[in-house]
Structure formats: structure tokens, C-alpha cells
Amino acid sequence: GEYLGDAGVASIAEALIVNTTVRTLGIRGDNMTPEAGRALGEMFRHNTTITCLSLFHGKIGDSGAQGIASGLSQNTTLEKIQIENAGIGATGVSALAKVIQNATHLDLSRNIIGTKGAKAIAKVIENSCKLKYLRIDRCNIDVLGVRDIAKALSKNTNLEELSVACAGIDDEGMCELARSVAKNKSLQVLTITYNNISEKGKRAIIEACAKSQSLNHL
Numbered sequence: 001g002e003y004l005g006d007a008g009v010a011s012i013a014e015a016l017i018v019n020t021t022v023r024t025l026g027i028r029g030d031n032m033t034p035e036a037g038r039a040l041g042e043m044f045r046h047n048t049t050i051t052c053l054s055l056f057h058g059k060i061g062d063s064g065a066q067g068i069a070s071g072l073s074q075n076t077t078l079e080k081i082q083i084e085n086a087g088i089g090a091t092g093v094s095a096l097a098k099v100i101q102n103a104t105h106l107d108l109s110r111n112i113i114g115t116k117g118a119k120a121i122a123k124v125i126e127n128s129c130k131l132k133y134l135r136i137d138r139c140n141i142d143v144l145g146v147r148d149i150a151k152a153l154s155k156n157t158n159l160e161e162l163s164v165a166c167a168g169i170d171d172e173g174m175c176e177l178a179r180s181v182a183k184n185k186s187l188q189v190l191t192i193t194y195n196n197i198s199e200k201g202k203r204a205i206i207e208a209c210a211k212s213q214s215l216n217h218l
Helices: 006-016 034-046 061-072 090-097 114-127 143-155 171-183 199-211
Strands: 024-028 052-056 080-084 105-107 133-135 161-163 189-191
Touching: 006 024, 006 034, 034 061, 061 090, 090 114, 114 133, 114 143, 143 171, 171 199
Parallel strands: 024 052, 052 080, 080 105, 105 133, 133 161, 161 189
Antiparallel strands: none
16 A cells, blocks of 8 residues: 555564465565564565565654565576665665575666665676666765676676666766776666766767667666
């Protein structure tokens, strides 16, 4: 529900500990706090059937994200993870990044992850052999964060879709990204709309697309 809070999430999580039929869990809860994240984490310690988690809004913050990560450290079935606009910063993202090596889809949009969070995401890109889709729109990534992501992308051979729209990327960051896009051989879709780039950044990414052997949608 739109106003689902901690108590509601806790009730759902408790029921899902023993449930063996639910595959997708979607929660929109404007009143969630870190307690909701911890309840979900406890559920994921035991549940082995949910493959998709979508969590929208609320303020689970870094502490709640760490709670989810703690549960996921013992979970190998969750493949699609969307935690959007949940008040997560670099600490929470770093905790999640350590335990999501089985994820094929990851969406952390509208969380201010910063440079350290971007570095953690870069490690996922570099080390994961399963991640196909990554969306980090509106995450306020500076040039250092983009540089880390770009370096990881140049080594990645699995990622097919990357979205960094409205992410605060400037010309320098876009040029870093462009160099990696030109080298990458798996990326098919790249979304970079509404970033802080001039003709220089646009030209760099267009030229990279022309060199890419895999990219077919920009």
C-alpha cells in the first residue's frame, strides 16, 4: 500500500519466511524506516523462493539497507533487486554490493550514493558474471564515481543495459564513460539523458557508440 509502514512490512516479512509460492515481492511504503529493512533482511535469511524484490520510497536508509544485505548474505535465489528512493547512501550501497553477486538486475535509482557508493557499484560491475541490467538514475555521481564505473565497464563482459540518466555527470565524466563504452563488447542499451554535458560530452559518447561492436540503442 502507499502508506505501508514498518508494522505492515514486518507482517509481510514474517509470513514470507515460511511461504514457498511467492516469487515477486513489491512494496511501496512511504512510512518505512530502517526497521522495515531489517525485517526484510531477516526474511531473506530463510526464504528461498523470492527472485524479485521491488522496494519503493520510505526511509530505510543505510541501516535498513545493511539489514537487507545481512539477510542476502545467506540468500542465493534473489536475482532482481530494485530499491528506489529509499534514502540509501554510500554505506548502504556498499553493504548491498558485497552480497548481490547473483543479481541479474539491479536498480538503485534516486538514492544519493556519491563517490564511495559508485565505487562499490563499480566492483559489482567488474566482478559479477551475472549482472545484465544496471540502473542508477538520479544518484548524484561525481566524476570520480563515473571514472570507477567506467573502468569497471571496460573490463565487464556481461552487462547489457546501463542507465545513468539525471545522474549529475559532466563532460569529464561522460568522456570517461565514452572510452569504456567504445571498448565494451556486451553493452547493448545505454541511457544518459538529462546529464550536465555540453557538445563535448555529446560528441564523445556519439563517437564511442560508433566504435562499439554491441551498442544498438542510445
